[in-house]
Structures are given as structure tokens and as C-alpha cells.
Amino acid sequence: MSEALLSTHSLSLSFGGVRAVDDVSFEVMPGEVFSIIGPNGAGKTSLFNLISRLYDADSGDIVFDGQKISDIPAHRIAELGIARTFQNTELFEHETVLRNMLIGRHVHSRTNLFSELLFLPSVARQELAFRQVVEDVIDLLDLQSYRDQVIGSLPYGVRKMVEVARALCIQPKLLLLDEPSSGLNPEETEDVSHWIEDVSQDYGATVIMVEHDMSLVARASSRVMAVADGAVVAIGAPQDIQNHPEVRRAYLGD
């Protein structure tokens, strides 16, 4: 078996008395679409925040691509190749779709402040190269008609797509999607599974997604991890997890 792209080892995090993440260990293989399911407050988002280093773990390690990342600062995560979306979307509200996506290219910028102030040819060349990448992503996710619109004026479904697009502009190895289908209508949700497939195949990105919609999870993912009260309940193939007695109990709350 090949080396895991991401692995966590006994990861724990508490907020006061609440154990949001409790001794969580799992591995994600390169090329996988790995889903995380669990009832509200199970600690799924907290887990994402740990991986993207917005939160510091109380104990445990995170290893990405052979490197321990549990003690590097949050702003270095993107350059290692981890991109994410947020549950309630965190876009740059007053900027256009294009400029939001260009910020995804930030980690690939090689120009310094002085050349930027003078907009030297090197900066202009880089801007054009950035647009090439951005435009490919726009094509992939069908965002052409929103390209120059300001985020504040866009409907929710489009915003969610723009956030994914922005993350893809990083050209990440690992993409973390926090509830990609929440707030979307059934057709849009249908589309989600299609573009997740595109993303994992065309971009070769490994995907970890938190999702409540079980049919989407079953369609899109190779493996599923169920969590409840911060702890791992089961990891396995989608059908096995759906029928797992402990998972059912976690959801129904016996």
C-alpha cells in the first residue's frame, strides 16, 4: 500500500469542558475522496480547523506528505498544498470573483513589493500566468458569467462554487470541503458529485469532505469516516458505514 497523504495520530482538542475532537486517528490515501460524516456538533469542522492549523491541537500529531504539520503557522499550510472551503463560506465579499480566485494564486507569487509598486514586466507576466490558471478553473466549474461580479451580489449557491474555485487556484494536493452541498438545491447538489469527480481526476487532488447528504457521500466518496462526540465511530466503504449499527445509534441517539 502506498504512503498516506494525510494522517492524524491521536488528535485531541477541547473547548472548556467540551471534547470537540477526541483521540482521532485516520489516514487518507493519495487520490481518495474521503468523507467525514456525523451529527451536528460531532467535531467535523473542528477537525478541519486543526488540519488547516486555525486551531492548535491539545495533543496528537498531523502528518501531511511526510511532514509533520501540527506546529507550523496557518499561513504556511496553503503553500504545502492544502486548500479548504468553509462551512458558511468565507469569501472576500467586496472583491470580484476573479480577484477572489487570484488570491488563491498568492502562494505562487514570486514578486516583491518594489517590483509590484512599479508593476515591472515580471509582475505583468506573473499576472498573465495567474489568469491562465484561474481561467482553467473558471471553465471547469462553469463560472464564466460571474467572472467580474462582486461576491456580495451573488446567490449562495454560486458563492459556494466560487469558494471551491478559489481553493482550486492554489492547485492543492489536498482539498478540504466543509459541507459543499449545504444550502444548495437538489440539482446543485447533484452537480457537486460531478465536479468532485472532475476535481479529483483532472486536478489529481485528494479530497476530504464533511457532508450530511448521505446519497452524495455514497456517490462521491471512496471511504467514509463517521464521528460522534469528537471520536471516530467507524471508517469504511460508504455502504458499510451506512449500515453500521454504531453509526445508526450515533445519529438516532438511542
Add this chain to the structure above:
Amino acid sequence: MRFVLKTRYQQDINLFLHNGQRFWYALLALSVLAAPWFLDRFFLGELSLVFIYAIAGIGLMLLVGYTGLVSLGHAAFLAIGAYTHTWCLQRGVPLPLSILFAGLLSAVAGIMIGRPTLRMTGIYLAIATLAFAIVVEQLIAHWESVTGGYRGIVVPKPELFGYSLSGSWPFYYLCLACVTGCLFLALNLLRSPTGRALAAIRDSEISAQSMGINLANAKSTAFAISAAFTGVAGALFAHKLGYLSPDAFTLLTSIQLLLMVVVGGLGSLHGVFFGAIFIVLLPQLLAISRDLLPAAVAQLPGLEPGVFGLILVLVLIYEPLGMYGRWLKIRQYFSEFPLYRKSTHKRQKSYLRTERVR
């Protein structure tokens, strides 16, 4: 209405969107270049002052309007620029170099205030920058060997390669050259990665971080650049004043600068110029209205700051996008004439964002 069909990426990074824009800006450039032939000394002086304020405004706009960090202490950078410039000129440093030094030293001061306040926003940052300005004011008042303290110092007349620039014409062109240069730098910054990083911080710090933006560096950069522009404005302002003393750079000056960017329209460089014109005209309007008002009101000592504050509050409530925002609406009204609907610009309810990270 005009729709621009973009066919090449190059069109995205050009400074002007289309030929129509190029035409209007060229016309504007011509008229400011020709202004000395049409305006008398007084108005030319006022226009120079507009340019000086605009330079400071560009600096403050980058910080407040683009990075989302508020400052109530920009008078300090204006002062640092003015005193540095004067000090350099007294020692025979050539004018362009001296203006550059004024900007650089201000930038250093900007980093000094930017670093310790990295985690502050809103009202806390306003108070911290205010405190910084007070410290600088006190420093100027007491460091008599350099600044002359409350006695003040005389600013040497500007000259370049032996030619005096103190006449209203040459000084006007000096200010015009500086404001054009600063505007060019600011526009470049805003279409580059660093400029986008600043806007990202303004709109969402956590997501900026997750996009690989180092908040500490980016905020320090914002403070440094903002202070540098304001320092350059300070250097020119010194000539305008002719005589420097600490009471030229008080809290009122800081508020005036903030008023300029807010009234002009946050988040736009057009707004800076609208704001600068407003700020220069306001004292004139106040002077006229003083004659019209009953004596008891007109003689009130706090009239000027009071009016400033009132305008600031009114703008924030009724037209948060300032004069530039209003101008855009008027322009849209005419371009869509019979079809314009009032609700076009109703502010939309934004989505609930109580759970920021979750």
C-alpha cells in the same frame, strides 16, 4: 451603458479599461496641466493643497479602505514627513531625495506602530494609533534641538537644481508630479498580489490566512506603505505651512484625514480625490457660513471639529460609500434613464455569519 468585451488577459491588467476611459482621463490630465493658465494664485494654491491632501489620502485609503485597519493617528506620519523633510533641507539634501527620506522615515514609523498593534482592530486600533500620534506630538514639542519645540522652525524654500520652486506655479507642478507618482504606485499595488492580499485581510482574516497570506507581514506592509505616502504628503505640506510647530499636527488633523477618506468613499481611489476636494473646500464653506450664522453660534470655539464629526456620522449612516458611491449611482441613473429603479442599490441582507470559523 457600456459593456466591455474582454478578449485578452492583458485587458485585465491594463490601468484603463477602455478607450472611453482613456479619453476622459486624458482630458482631466490636460486640464490639470493647464490649470495655472486659468486659475489665479489663490485657487492654484488651493488646488496644490488638494493634491497634498490626496497623497495623504491615498496612504490612508490603502490602510482604512483597502486593508480595513482604522487609524486616528495619521497626523503623526504627516508630522514625521514634514519635520524629516525640513531637517534634510536644512542640511542641504536635494529636494527629491529629501521627499524620499520623509516617506521612508514615515514608513519606518509606520512599521513601529503596525507591529505591536497586529492583533487589534476597530476601536482598539483607533485608540492605539491615537496614542501613538500623541506620543509623536509630545516628542516634537520636547525635542527642541531638532524640531524647535513650540517655537517652531522655518521650512527652507523648495528649490531644484538651483531653481526656486516656491512660486505658486512651480509648486503646483511639484505637487501635481508627486500626486501623479503616488497614484501610479498605488494603482500598481492594487493590481498586484500584495494589493489583493490587503483586500483579503479586510474581508476575512481567517480565509486570508488559509490562502497563505501572512497576516503579520501584510498588515505591517500596509502600515508602512500608508505611512510612506502620508510622509511624502507631509514633506509638501511643510512648504505649504512655511513654518512648523506641533500644533499643526493634532488630533483634529488626523480626524480631518479620516473624514477625507470616509466622505470621499471607502475602498476607492476616486474617493480620495473627492474627499480631498471636500476637505479643502470645507473650511471655506465654514468661513462663509460663519458670516451668515447668528454671532452666538458662529463664535463657538468647537464649531469646526463639531461639523467634521457631524458630517462623518451622517455619511456613515446615509451613504457609507461616500461621494464616490453617490456619483456612481447618479451616473447609473442617467445611463439607464427611464429604467432606473431605486431599489437597485438597496443594501442586501448578508447571510448570517455568526459562526465565523465553524
